Amino acid sequence: MTSNPKERAALAALDLVEDGMKLGLGTGSTAKFFIEHLGQRVRQGLDVEGVPTSKASEELARANGIPLFELAETTVLDLDIDGSDEITPDGSMIKGGGGAMLREKIVARASKRFVMIADVSKRVQTLGAFPLPIEVIPFGQAATIGEVRRELERLGYEGTDISLRSAEAGGFFETDSGNLVADLKLGRIEDPKALDEALTMIPGVVTTGLFLGCDVHQILATEDGLLNG
Ligand SMILES: O=C[C@H](O)[C@H](O)[C@H](O)COP(=O)(O)O
Numbered sequence: 001m002t003s004n005p006k007e008r009a010a011l012a013a014l015d016l017v018e019d020g021m022k023l024g025l026g027t028g029s030t031a032k033f034f035i036e037h038l039g040q041r042v043r044q045g046l047d048v049e050g051v052p053t054s055k056a057s058e059e060l061a062r063a064n065g066i067p068l069f070e071l072a073e074t075t076v077l078d079l080d081i082d083g084s085d086e087i088t089p090d091g092s093m094i095k096g097g098g099g100a101m102l103r104e105k106i107v108a109r110a111s112k113r114f115v116m117i118a119d120v121s122k123r124v125q126t127l128g129a130f131p132l133p134i135e136v137i138p139f140g141q142a143a144t145i146g147e148v149r150r151e152l153e154r155l156g157y158e159g160t161d162i163s164l165r166s167a168e169a170g171g172f173f174e175t176d177s178g179n180l181v182a183d184l185k186l187g188r189i190e191d192p193k194a195l196d197e198a199l200t201m202i203p204g205v206v207t208t209g210l211f212l213g214c215d216v217h218q219i220l221a222t223e224d225g226l227l228n229g
Pocket residue numbers: 026027028029030031082083084085095096097098099100101104
């Protein structure tokens with residue numbers, strides 16, 4: 001058994017996978033472990049298909065021989081396995097550290113069961129220490145950010161540091177949908193629902209990294225075992 005908490009959580013999620021399932025394949029370093037181990041099982045004969053939540057996960061899944069398909073109007077996934085940047089005991093999350101939150105939300109919504117895998121450091125009592133990513137369309141981004149700032153002030157977040165995410169190769173980070181990501185350093189989010197509603201009402205904001213009200217099963221791992229398990 002591995003001592004890596006992310007891999008441990010991924011392996012625990014693998015136990016939930018059954019023959020014939022349609023799966024959502026998450027994004028990030030924890031989901032990567034899941035996809036790699038799933039690939040091993042597929043090579044041993046497991047019959048599943050997956051919908052990746054990012055181009056990176058698509059490439060990884062293909063390299064690991066996992067059959068892929070596209071979401072259609074009537075597609076219902078059996079199980080979505082994804083990571084998180086912060087999660088509270090009641091399952092509210094910040095996601096999007098890798099910029100994949102839009103596809104991740106679509107896939108989570110299409111799934112009968114949503115399982116979050118993470119190392120235990122992602123567990124928080126209050127969201128917001130991790131900067132909240134929001135996806136913004138490039139057109140009029142400066143005006144959109146101005147609106148975001150005004151909404152934050154209206155909600156009582158004074159002088160929030162807002163930065164457009166940079167790409168490692170230089171320039172701005174671009175999401176798989178060709179948009180930008182702004183990271184909001186809020187520190188503490190008292191009312192995530194009110195914040196999410198206010199931000200998503202702004203026309204240039206496509207979505208936020210807040211995942212709220214999901215019926216999510218949490219698998220949190222330490223070096224020694226699973227939390228509560
Ligand atoms: O956009 C990225 C996703 O929301 C990830 O699930 C999240 O950032 C967690 O990633 P990791 O497993 O690398 O901590």
